[in-house]
Each structure stands twice: as structure tokens, then as C-alpha cells.
Amino acid sequence: MAIEDKFGKVATSEDAHEVSETGAFVRQDNYFITPFGSGEGELPVEAGRYRLIWTPLCPWATRQIIALKLLGLEDVISVGTVSPVRTENGWEFSLDEGNVDPVLKIRYLPEIYAATDPDYEGRATVPTVVDLKTRKVVNNDYHHLTNYWETVWKPFHKQNAPDLYPEHLRKEIDELNVILFHEINNGVYKAGFAKSQAEYEKAYDVLFQRLDWLEERLSKSRYLFGDQITDSDIRLYVTLARFDTAYYFAFKTNRNRLSEFENLWNYAKDLYSIPAFKEATDFNSIKKGYLLGNHAHNPYGILPLGPDVSIWDEPHNRKEKFKAK
Template identity: 50%
Template structure:
């Protein structure tokens, strides 16, 4: 066995995803936050103050949780305040790698693997190395990988640096409803597709499948009469649902066996997803090629051949959706973001065009 083959076997992801009967996500993340006051962390450690140019968002295009952070960063106009590092779509058991960058290293942090930023702060870090992650550039240490809080803090703690016309993604008067919707969407849909895909028994799969489609039917009904999930414009709730819907037909329907219907067979959800996709900040941050490469190559437990499917046809994402008739407007009293920042564009042929 060659040295290279031996290394691949040693760091294989086999057995990392389907580990028993029911899939349970580890939701224990680094809970530090970047705040305007630099509030101390939960254990009294020094806080992390909002400071333009200090932090780097590491967010793989393939990952739905990371895609959220990229969308919110773009909608709010934080591109010149928080830099972006993008790992490639595949990784082994050690962590995401910067294999798309010159010399295989992040050009700002100078590291090959995101794992290195975690180990610089926690040498014995015992959990998964996940994206999105915010890294303190001066020290090269990870600050947080708590993905639900990252996007909320972009909206509430970085307001001084929002672009003119930035939307209110987490307005105070709608927060209670947004939080309620987000909780159900996370447990039943965002994470629900994974419970189907990584189920280790028929019973666990059947239960996960039923819960997922009960929630999708609820969303279909809710979105039949309103353009957005909460209120009359885009909020955090829409961002969180969109990244799952964008991956549904390309990955979750087949790879994760979520196959009662395709997204394109659910009129309200399909129209809603297309409406968002065609809104600046959503479709222009969605890379279908990297999405498929990640799931079909990395998840050896459920796709041992690592063959990436050629389909589905993506042209439907650009067809008229007719959702304007429901009223509302994407950015409320705000305005759309400008062009994608140079160097952050989705590669030609990787979108729906």
C-alpha cells in the first residue's frame, strides 16, 4: 500500500456519518460571540469586539450552514468588513481544506486546513471542525463556529458597518415569530433531511421521513398565501430555509432518500425558492457543482462509489415564479446589494444558468 493510499484510508470519513440508529447532531459549538462591547465569553474569557478587518469568515460554498452566513454577509454589505475564506467542497475526517487556493493555503491565514485554526486555540479540540467559522486574523485562532448565532450577530452587532439600504433581517417586532419558525424549520427540515440521510435503521428513517414531510407540507400551506415566511420582506427565517431548499432536488431527494416529492413538484415552495434564488444574495452565492461534489464524495457511508450524478436539470431555477402577486418586497424599505465582490463569484457553469 502506498503512503498516499494509507493516508487516505487513515482519514476516511467511513463510519463518521451513519453511526447507529437515529442520527443525532452534535450542537455543542464554540459559543463565543463578536459583539459591539466585546462581551466576555461564558467562562469569563476576554470578549471579541466588533472590528472591521479583524475577522475572517470561513465558509465552504457546499455547506448549507455556511451558505447562510455568506448570504447574510452579502445582503448586509459586510464584504469589505469581514473577509471570506472558502474551502473546497470535499474533505476527509480531519477537516475542510483550502485546496482551491494557490498552494493549497488560505491566502490570509496561511493554513491548509481549518483544523489548524481550531487547534491554535484549543490544542485538544475534541469535536468536529465545522463551517461556518469566524477566525481572529491576528492570532489565527478560531473565535466561534456557532452558526445560528453568527448570522444573528451579523444583523444585530455589526449594524455600524451595514451598507446603506441593508435589509432588516431580524427586526425586533418580528423576532418572536422568526425564532418560532426557525426552531421548527431547523429541527424538522434543515436537520430533518440529515436525519433521513444518516438514519442507521429503517425505523429511524421512517420516523425522520414522516417528520420532514409533515413540516414541508406545513411550509407549503404557509407559503401558499404569503410571499415570505415572516412579514412582508426577507428575514433570517428565509435565509435559513433557502439553503436547504436549494440543495433539495440536487442532493436530498436522492442522496438522502427524501423522495416523496421533488421540490419542483410543490408549487408554493418551488415558487418561493425560485423567488429567493433570483434575488441578489441568494442564487449568486449558490454553487450547485460544489454542493453535489461535497455530499456525494464525502459521505462514503451512503455513497461508497463517490460517483457524482450529472443531474438534475437546473434551468428551472431561472423561470418566472409569479410570487410578486402575493405582495411584499424582498428588501422592504431597503435596496438590493450590488454586484458580487470580485473574487467571490460562483464559477461559470456552477450556477443555474
């Protein structure tokens, strides 16, 4: 999300080496990437051992919460929430009593990163998974976290939990997820954080070409892989949920709004009607984070009144359109 140094201080994209010589936004790599599993050197899968830190602002973090809710892991993985508006000291637990996370006993997320690795120079990011036994950050790999919840954490899934990462589709899901990340999820950031007109226009064109492609794909099936929700749907949804509320304005991705795509819009409303998606979607936090945050260029802190998010509760046409014959 926003840029900060090892001490949580706000820095420019250039200082964080996240802008190329041509002015393109280049997101930093994840640092804590040890996988969950039963193999040597892997993070043990144990109920009650880990705490997931998120903010409803962040799409990478929100998809973790959606997955936990769909799979029934909410009582297995504890959750801490930071404010959607970052301070100059980094992500803050200002929503908690005393501005301190009740479990980790810290005020700012960078504190646990510094305690884990004093030499870490990247951003303290969400999602972050903390091992409560060692009080160290063990994973911030948003590329693969949902896959771990969907697979090696299966012994803790609720009865009749959906199979979000079916084995026969994994290769196709992985391939689509790469496209979704580079051209959609991170694509909006490439446009919004570009430091040159040429890089902005390049990212803008790629983004809308891919949205047009997805619009066509979703004219033929209810979800991205037929009639079942998969990991890919979670990944696409979190960007769609932020599009009209934030990206259209803040990141200048304004060729057209999500609500102007027939299939993508009804698809997004279809997913939003599912409690796990709706409960993890906080439009007010999204608006505050993007439009009042440190990259918003909003010196007077004026929060727009629109858009009207009540339209997300309006009926969608997906069930009827793809009614089983």
C-alpha cells in the first residue's frame, strides 16, 4: 500500500525503490514467505497460534478475510485490524482501546517487524501473519496466503466448506491469478502510482483491455471458472469492490466505472450478496484509506460524499442468467 521505511516513516516511492527509471511503479517483493505445511522448515499448522493483521482498506488483506470466512477459519486464526488511514509511523491499531492491539500489545505494525528483523528495510505491510508463540512476523506473502488457507489448513475447515482451489483447476487458477495480479489488482496501482504520462497510459490501457476481456469471459459463465467460486473470484472481487469508490478517482482509472460493465457489475454484486464477501467489504474504510491517505494529495482532508454504495445491494442477474437447464 503506502510507502514507509524500516521505522515506519513515510517515504517517497523513489526512496523505497518502487519507481523505475521510466516512471513505472514497481511493487516491492514480499520478504516473509515461509509456507505453511508439515514439511521441514515450514510453518506448522496449529489452531490458535497465529494472528492475521489486516485493514479493510487493503485488497491483499481483504481477500484473506473473505477466505477465512468462507472456509470457517475465523476461530482458528485470530485477527487484528489496523486503521485504514496510515499515520507517519505506519499502520496503527487506533481502532483498539488505547490504540494498542490487545494481543500483540503494540501500537504500530512496524514495531513487530523491527522486533522480528532489525535489519529489515522494507515496508511493514498488510496482510501480516504473526506467530504468537515466537512473537515474530512469519508471513506477509499475499500472493500465496489464501492458497495456504485453502489447502494445508483444510483439517480446520468448517463442514461443507467450499473448495476454492480444486486440484483439477489449480494450474488454470494459478495462470489466471498471475494475470489478475499484474494487470488488474496491481494494474490499478501501476496507473495510480506512475510517475510519467507514458507509464500511466500504458498501465491504463492494459487494465481496461483486461477488464474488457473479463467482461466477455463473464458473459459465458457465472463465475470465472463456471458455476463454482474459486480463489480467482476472491482476487478479482477485491479490486472490483474498490473501483468506483476509489480507483476511478484516486488512480485516474476513469475510462468507465465498474457499474457501466453489465457482466462485471452484476458478477461483483453477486459475490457481494454472499455474507463472507459483504462482511469483509467496508466502503467507508476504502474511501478513507485511498482518499485521505498519504498518497491521496488531499491536503484539506475532504472526504467525498459519493458514490452511492447502496446500489451494491440491488439485485443481480447472474443466478437467472446462468440458471441450470
